[in-house]
Amino acid sequence: MVRELTSTTDHIGLVVLDMAGTTVADGGLVEQAFAVAAQQLGVEPGSADHETKLDYVRATMGESKISVFRHLFGDETLAQQANTAFEKAYGELVDAGRIAPIAGAREAIEELKSAGLTVVLTTGFARVTQDAILDALGWRDLVELTLCPADAGGRGRPYPDMVLSAFLRTGAVDGVRRIAVVGDTAYDMKSGVRAGAGVVAGVLTGAHDAAALTDAGATHVLGSVAELPAILRGVGA
Structure with a gap:
C-alpha cells in the first residue's frame, strides 16, 4: 500500500x-559508452589521452553530454560525431538489459x-x-x-x-x-x-x-x- x-x-x-x-x-555504462565513442574518434584505449578525457567525463557526470564532448574535442563537428557515437553505444547497452x-x-x-x-x-x-x-x-x-x-x-x-x-x-x-x-x-x-x-x-x-x-x-x-x-x-x- x-x-x-x-x-x-x-x-x-x-x-x-x-x-x-x-x-x-x-553500472558504469557512461564510461563504457564513452570508451566506444572516443575510440571511433581515434583516442586509443589505455593511452594518456584516453585517461585524461575519461577523468573529465567522470568529473562532469550530470552535465549535458554534448557539452562534455565540445570541451574534450574542441571542435563542433568532432563533438557531434562523438556524441552520436556515445548515444548509439549507450543505447545498445540499454537495449541489452544493462x-x-x-x-x-x-x-x-x-x-x-x-x-x-x-x-x-x-x-x-x-x-x-x-x-x-x-x-x-x-x-x-x-x-x-x-x-x-x-x-x-x-x-x-x-x-x-x-x-x-x-x-x-x-x-x-x-x-x-x-x-x-x-x-x-x-x-x-x-x-x-x-x-x-x-x-x-x-x-x-x-x-x-x-x-x-x-x-x-x-x-x-x-x-x-x-x-x-x-x-x-x-x-x-
Missing part, C-alpha cells in the same frame, strides 16, 4: 529527479504522486537515449513530463534550464521555492541552486560523494532516492 505524505509536504509541489545514478542504476531502477525509486515516485506532487524526470542524455531508458524500464507513463537538454534550450546542467522548464511546463507550483531537485552529481545540485529550488537533495547512489554534493549546494544528502518521501514529509512551509 502506498503511504500518504503529511500536509507538511504542501511546501513542495514539484519534484525534479535526475535519471542515471539517481533513479536508474546503469540498466535497472535504483531500489525503491519507482515506489518513491508513486508515493510522491499519490500525495499530489508532480514528478518530472530529467537527464543529460539526448532524447533518443532517454526514451530508450524509459522504454527499457517500462516508465513511459510513470511521470507527467520527462526532459532532456534539447527540450530546455540545449544547455543542460549545471544551468537551471531543465528545472525551470519543468516549473513552467507543468504549472504545478506558484514559485520556485516549492521545487525539490534531486540528483547524484554536483551538476544536479548547481542546477537546483541556480533555479532557486527550496530543496536540493543529493543521493549517494551515483557519481559524486557527500562532500562534492554538499560543496555544490545540497540542502540534504540521502542514501538513495527511496529516502526522499520521508525527507519531504519533514519540510515545512
